[in-house]
Amino acid sequence: MKAHLMYAERDVAAHIALPKYQHDVIQDLGLQTIVNAMAATDDNIAQVARETLLTSLSDIASIRYRQAALKDCIAHAEAVRELHDLAVQTVNAERRGFLYGIPMVGKTPGSVLFWAINLLEMLEAQLRRLRRFADQHASEFTSPAFTTLFEMLQRELSDDYLESIREHLRRLQFPNGLLLSAELGAGNKGANYVLRKGAAPESWMRRLFLGDSTGGYAFKIDDRDEAGLRALAALKDQGVALVADALGRSTGHILAFFKMLRTELAFYVGCLNLYEALNSLGCPTCMPTPCEAAAQKRSAARLYDPALALALGRGVVENDLGADGKRLVVITGANRGGKSTFLRSVGLGQLMMQCGMFVAADRFEASVCEGLFTHYQREEDPTMQSGKFDEELLRMSGIVDNVQANSLVLLNESFAATDAREGAEIAHQVVSALTESGVTVYFVTHQYEFAQSIQATEESAALLLLAERREDGTRTFRIMPGAPLHTSYARDLYDRIFGRSGEQPPTFEASAALRAREVSGGQN
């Protein structure tokens, strides 16, 4: 029994080990804020949301499958939360029962059997509730994911079937004792104990004790022989090992079914939480249009950074983007002018679209990408094993190890940790090698020399954007098409923080510190 809510044909993968570059993506895009909003204190949702966001779908049909299911969820939010609660409740009840049922020392067959029987009584009741839920709500849902789930529940959990579970629970009390078969194993010790159906009637046993040995031999353990009774209990344990194993596994399977149901629903409940959070801030959301990678589409209206909106608890600057057919987008302009935020909004939009979610924009249309990578400047390497530039290149090399045609790479102030001429040269080599390999690159940079060399015409594959700055020096945080200017306004910032500098240029240390703050702090 499967609930294929996330994929039409397969289960949600159990806990995935993220490749190293994904940790950079989490940090650079502020993904944890999104995950927290989705989770709303549920750890399971947090984990599923995180992994789902980072496990992009690259075929459009799969994205549409989730979009359809998500629309169902938005339309029937209450019912979906109820179903999720049922799964969560069951899994939690198991945790409590587990503590009571299983002794802390060793899981002997007898104790597993005891635990499984107790637990199955609870699970059987939950299965009945699940069936009832399906009976009530099946007709309201329209997405393939949910209609298939409800049909499956109604088919598999018939009344007859639920009754057969009860029958087993009665028989496993062994009212007639245990009948086992055995063979001689290693060292002539009894082995291959199998529990058999149909224990012999008591009269037969009595005959053996009266000395009739034609059918076999018998003995009795004295009530006061404690060692003997313990040994007998151990033997019984061996005798029920197989059936305990079978029942234990079965119980485990049903639990796993509820856990799986919880996991399959977790993403959608997370989406509902995020949807409601953004709505309450008055921020727009839309169901995006995924396009084939080859179409090289990427355009949006009122695109914003949802992580920033959530963090500030209010609406934030929105930008339009028209980068269809562009392999390279270079964003230059004022420090603290919203470049990093804009880059994040592009990355998050792409990730959210490719996990089947809505996007933080009024309209979002983009080609699917094969993997999204981020390369942001970092603080000094705390282990002091390599210089800053060395560390930057090391991470870039890690990205090159993983990119392929149609990957999307977001660079933020990359190659700035060396002198400008050298940095521009390396930037040029890296960016042209990537784009010519079919990788799409968005590059926020101060490198005038590099940005200047980009041929950005209507027909070319490159687009230049500029962080807007008014005549009076104030920033709007808007990103518009525009050619790079020959200064990044660090001087403005310096003036604001340190007061008028007169003719005195800022010291090297001061500008380095400012830049570090800009890189790590974004708009705040």
Added chain:
Amino acid sequence: MPSVDFRSILDEEEPAAWDGSVQAPECLADLNLDQVIDAVVGADDEYELRPFFLSPLTTARAVEYRHEVMRDLESDRTFAYVTEFASAMRRVREQLAKGAKVNPLQSQRLFLDALRTYSQAIVDFGERLLNSPLNSRGLRGFGRYLSQYVASPAFASRASAADTLLLELNNITYSVHIKDNAVSVSRYQGQADYSDEVAETFAKFSQGESSSYVGPLRDSIDMSQVEERILSLVAKLFPTTFAKLAEFCERNHGFIDPAIARFDREIQFYVAYKAYVARFIAGGLPICYPEVRSQARTVFARDTYDAALADSLIARGASVVLNDVTLEDDERLIVVSGPNQGGKTTFARLFGQLHYLAGLGCPVPGRAARLALFDKILTHFEREEHVENLRSKLEDDLLRIRDLLERATARSIIIVNEIFSSTTTSDAYFLARQIVERILSLGARCVCVTFLDALASADDRIVSMVSMVSPDDPAIRTYKVARRPAGGRSYAVSIAEKHRLTYARIRARIEAAKQ
């Protein structure tokens, strides 16, 4: 049929007992050979292999005998045969040992198992040796010995009696019925399996592979009193089979052949060493069969390395630097100078290690090597100062050197590490010069690590070698030790090139990943 005799897989002519009385050569600790041997024989040294590794060979023919066996074992198939044989023999020992501790009905069964394991192992191994393309005198000889042993009528009849008996025991199935405190034992009458039915009912919930909640049952053949009582009743239910079993054990006491037992231990010399060098091969390091002579004008080793150091470097994932060493014609003495921490001592050790391992008849670290047999390896390494030692360090150095020279012969190998560092340079040079002169006149081969550069040019028979630094950054040691006059410089790569981030490299990397 003429009887085939077999003595030892380690030495055709004069096999020794190689027991605990073998003394360790003094050089082991200085050369880190103690670490090598510890790693080869393992912490428990189950087969008591250490004495083998403390006894270098004295003739080239004996070395060749071991090389032959070692080469035969390079075949994965032959090696697998040997390890299977060894694990079968281990099982035999375990079964017999266990049998000594349990009740008779169990002990008899263990004896039967042990004997069957043994017989099968001998038959299999003998047949496999005969059918393998072997070139070693050792393994071929043992193969012939086994086939004669297996062909004897006593062996065959004993094996078939054991098989028949086991079959009878395996055919026994019985029922145990437990109700409250009562237990009855009878013959099994074909009742259905209940656990299958349970599993089937819940199969639909299966989400793929599942793990068991039931912990593993004690995998021991020890029985409780209840089990023992049941077994004695089973023996009463099947009396003929159990009587035959008791009689069989009585008749076949002490069935292991001494020559086979000896082989079982000695072959592990090769198995252990092969397992040891496998880590170097896996780490991409070369291993070779040295050409070993009793007298050699020239000795050399190419792309060689210190085994003990390489072992720990590989474990840490660090790379290992390879070096060459050659003593041609009249050259007898290598003076190693250069910056500290540059691999000088390692280089000196490896010269001793190479000879020692070659003398054991083992493959050595390196791509190719020619080495000479030796009568002893003598080492002089700096000692920690002992407070109770009233002599001065210099005096102690000299006394130890004198003692070393008294024992050395033309066939000795001498390794001297940092001599006379506790005195002035001119004094140290004077003393070192005298010592070197004595070593040269002995004709022994020697490696001498020193801070005294001038020593390197004192005589034609002296070879100067220097530990190298990176030409761009003298702070970086390369751990290369090369032949050159005491003094030395390479190339720099751009930092992007180092990270393979030039335009061409990136294109090539992305392209390569597609395949």
